[in-house]
Amino acid sequence: MNLEQLVKMANQIGSFFESMPDRQQAMADLASHLKRSWEPRMRRELLAYVDQQGGAELQPFVLEAIHLHVSTLQ
Template sequence: MSNDAKLVRMANQIATFFHSQPAAEGPQGVATHINKFWEPRMRRQLFDIVDHRSGEGLDPMVLAAAPLIKRPAPSGSTDHPPAA
């Protein structure tokens, strides 16, 4: 299984849990979980799937949560502003 397939499966498992919760809480719950527990590299990979592959394979709830997920800095850039 490729890294992308594993990441899609993990994101969809989170969404599956939140499908059992009130509908209004679903996207926020998915986003909160991903923001708390996924490292920037994983979130970067998720946004690559969302942005460049139309969210291929992702549960619609994961796609609804995407605007609420913290978008990490592009790979190779620093997360800190330059020193003054």
């Protein structure tokens, strides 16, 4: 799976969780979902993209969730 697909999937998942009323819980739930549902390789690629390129193509909600819950995603 290429990076473009990972970013698209993360943004789609983020759109779902962003609609939840409790923003902080939604971010934690997003990170938890990625941890449970994505292979470690996929999470590593996404984290490397954020770390090395800033994650510009990610929605702000997704990027903030990744920054807040990076330890969950590793």
